[in-house]
Amino acid sequence: MRRLVKCWRTQRLRAARATGVLLAIAAGAAAGETSQCASNPTRLADQSTLNFRIDNDLFGGLGQDQGYSNGFLVTWVSPNLGDYVDDPCLPASMRRLNRYLEWLNPAGFDEQNMTMGIGQLLFTPTDRTRTDLIRDDRPYAAALLYGWGYNARRGDHLRTSQVRIGMVGPSAKGRQVQDWWHGIIGTDRFQGWENQLRDEPVFQILHERRNRIARHESPSGWGWDAIGHWGGSFGNFATYANAGGEWRFGYRLPDDLGTAPLRPGGENMSPVRVHPAQLWNTHLFVALDARWVLRDITLDGNTFKASHSVDKRPLVADIGYGIAVTxxxxRFAFARYHRTREFNGQREVPTYGTVTIGKRF
Structure with a gap:
């Protein structure tokens, strides 16, 4: 018994340390690089943003604990950049990297910024008590991903590209993080993590275009807008094409191109133009996204090794709704998402929520 308690405490400490390291890396980028940016007299903006997002089916409100069960993402969004290679608002390592990724660096736009982020995603079947392989339910899977992206805006048009690299499997520490979290909230642990996908390096390239279709704002500050998007992803982590839209209504709508945080590329926030006199704003949003999925490692299983998999459905759709307050x-945003069934035989329609907290520096 003492050995079990000691082991659990060790796992919880490791998970906490890992999370602390991730937060320190993101905070260092936001604080250290912003000081370099502040010394650049030609900069277009002098504030970066640090976002922390938590996704969990607990926030879905239906008592679910399955499917996309938990995730977090820490993202640093640069100030508005003069360019992607020489601007001191970017860390030196990113400037060097961008010299080799010119094919992803947009040019000729009025506003442009860059994002860096690190996060973890956890996926589990429905029955937490079984220790054997549940062949008719989705695999246990954990992914630890590091990504960087490029935003470019001209008027009501935004394009965003992102590269993700990371690991799927035991090295992503999904079991340890979930056990730690379930210990905090006082719920039973999942017993089948021995059947999770095997270690595999993963990569993903995402690209998305967004366009504001309409916007109306009254003299009192109340208004609405509509934003469309289309794009896709390629890689052994996920390959798909997607399209959809978002409608927002509120007071002092931000002059950006979308709020919904869980949509593909949703963490790539565009430069936000806020008048200094506008101390606060709030709005509601509804977002739709449909995907034609060719590859999803969390359902199809490992790419180069034998592993558990399920018969995924090629067409998947999400509807999300929520509120954002600045x-x-x-900045604070809360959203709930409902997703169509992702594979044949899935018992419940996935429902989960996400909370995002952002701070400009």
Whole structure:
């Protein structure tokens, strides 16, 4: 018994340390690089943004604990850049990298910025008590991903590209993080992590185009807008094409191109133009996204090794809705998502929520 308690405490400490390291890396980018940016007299903007997002089916409100069960993402969004190679707002390592990725660097736009992020995604079957392989339910899977992206905006048009690299399998530490979280909230642990996907390096390239279709704002500050998007992803982590839209209504709508945080590329926030006199704003949003899925490692299993898999459905759709509030340099958003069934035999329609907290520096 003592050995079990000691092991559990060790796993919880390791998970906490790993999370702390990730937060420190993101905070260092936001604080250290912003000081370099502040010394650049030609910069277009002098504030970067640090976003912290938590996804969990607990926030879905239906008592689910299956499918996309938990995730977090820490993202640093650069100030508006003069360019992607020489601007001191970017870390030196990113400037060097961008010299080799010119084919992803957009040019000729009025506004442009860059994002860096790191996150973890956890996927589990429905029955937490079984230790054997549940062949008619999705595999246990964990992914740890590092990504960087490029945003470019001209008027009501935004294009965003992102590269993700990482690991799927035990090295992503999904079991340890989930056990730690379930210990905090006082729920039973999942017993079948021995059947999770095997270690595999993964990569993903995403590209998305967004276009504001309409916008109306009254003199009182109340207004609405509509934004369409289309894009796709390629890689052994996920390959798909997607399209959809978002409608927003509220007070002092931000002049960006979308709020919904869980949509593909949704963490790639565009430069936000907020008048200094606007101390706060709030709005509701509804987002739709449909995907034609060719590859999803969390359902199809390992690419180069034998592993558990299920018969995925090629067409998947999400509907999300929520509220966002900005007060000074802080931003808060909460959303709930409902997704169509992702594979044949899936018992429940996935429902989960996401909370995002952002701070400008």
């Amino acid at each position: 007060r000074g340099t802080w």
